[in-house]
Amino acid sequence: MKNPFLIISFVFIFLFSFSMLLGNLVYSQTPTDKDEYLHPANKEKVVDETVDEFYQALRDLKYPIHQEVYQTYKQKPKQQQRHLNTVLFKEMPGASVNVRKKLLFNEVERLNYITFDGNILRTYPGIDINYHQTVSPDRQVYFFYSFKDTEKEFRGNYAIYDVETKEMLAGGSTYMPKLNLIK
Template sequence: MKNPFLISLYMFIFSSMLLVNPVYSQTTPSDKIEYLYPANKEKVFDETVDEFYQALREIKYPVHQELYQRYKQKPKQQQRHLDTVLFKEMPDASVNIRKKFLFNEVEGLNYITSDGNILRPYPDIDINYHQTVSPDRQVYFFYSFKDTEKEFRGRYAIYDVETKEMVAGGNTYMPKSPTYKEHLR
């Protein structure tokens, strides 16, 4: 019969080795990333950005008709503004942008505004955040904002050219506080 002390000692040494030296597994990164919206920069789409905007406003595509029906079925207090759900330019905007390009070019269109103290980019779109969209995917980019001394209002939307679905979008309102120099007067 073996000595119980030796068995306990071996078990202690073996278990402490496992705790001290953890085992790491190494995975090889995949060269091919699977995107929900894969690259399509080589495909040719005849529709212009203005034609798409008009179709969006008239709710011509089935994906937008479904979205509109779901919007109408919600109680009034749960409904967001329809102009945000289906993008519409602001009527009194300082700038309206409609562009068709690759998703990785969106980051270059941030507008820098100041609330009197802090500089802020809008829309602060980080393409790394939207990991379901390939950087080489064609998109429609709509951007409308009004920047005055008292406030900044803006809205934007990014639609996939091929599926006509909204990839990203939002709106903002930022009141501006007086600048430091105005307080010195």
């Protein structure tokens, strides 16, 4: 005779799985103009600060929010600290390209760089604005982008800061070694 415990376990797993399939359905919703954003549209607002002035203020920790970020960074143990240039954006020394722009959040997607790693074409930074649903597409942002593309590797970092609040909305860095192709 078969083990009754195994039979009961299989029945329970089947019924649980089936009930999860028939349970409450979740519907995804894309933002519309009527939606409320954590960072609402501000494309009509005039901001006198240039992108270069903001970059210098960021490096000098002029704004309280950047001082707070820096203090939090310094309080973490060394093992948990990320590179400071990722926390507060800094252009790479000897970079192939440095981009500093003030634009609308929905225009960020057009500023991708395509590189070939010897296997496939990759885009960087590959930002999908639909992923950041708390930010209105018509929100003014500062976009910083710095990368070095050589025959052996690709290194890049980027950051997106809100024009009004001065806080980082998105950012990251990457390292990609390139394959040596036989010519």
